[in-house]
Each structure stands twice: as structure tokens, then as C-alpha cells.
Amino acid sequence: MKFLICVALLIFIYWYFFKRKKKFLLNQSKESITEFVLDENCQTYIRKEEAIKVEINGKCYYFCSKKCLNDFLQKKLKLQP
Numbered sequence: 001m002k003f004l005i006c007v008a009l010l011i012f013i014y015w016y017f018f019k020r021k022k023k024f025l026l027n028q029s030k031e032s033i034t035e036f037v038l039d040e041n042c043q044t045y046i047r048k049e050e051a052i053k054v055e056i057n058g059k060c061y062y063f064c065s066k067k068c069l070n071d072f073l074q075k076k077l078k079l080q081p
């Protein structure tokens with residue numbers, strides 16, 4: 001009886017890890033599809049879905065935070081005559 005419980009437990013652990021591994025692999029493949037965009041202000045790459053998207057003069061810009069967006073806008077305004 002004890003042996004049976006041990007086997008059942010082993011099967012359960014194996015099944016549990018196998019399921020987790022599959023889930024992990026699924027997450028990984030999802031990750032590789034994720035698009036990265038450049039933050040024009042701090043020059044870092046961020047995930048598109050996490051980025052703040054702003055359209056200026058028909059061009060799309062992405063920022064990691066509102067602070068970066070504001071900094072960029074201020075820089076742009078200074079550059080313009």
C-alpha cells in the first residue's frame with residue numbers, strides 16, 4: 001500500500017512539473033513575439049505594450065514613463081525655433 005502511494009506521488013510530481021515546464025515554454029515563446037520599442041528620451045528599449053505611445057507630427061514615439069515623455073517634449077520644444 002505504501003509503495004502504491006509513493007508511485008502515485010511520483011506520477012503526480014512528474015505530471016506537475018511537466019505541466020509547469022510546458023507553461024514555461026509557452027510563456028517563453030510569447031516573450032519572443034513581444035515587440036520592443038526605443039524610448040527616444042533615455043535610449044532604452046521597452047516593451048511596446050508597456051510603453052507610452054505618442055504621435056508627434058505624424059511620427060510615433062514611445063516612452064518608458066511620463067517623465068521621459070515630458071523631458072522629450074521639452075527638448076523638442078527647445079530645438080524648434
Ligand SMILES: [Zn+2]
Nearest residue numbers: 039042064068
Ligand atoms: Zn525613458
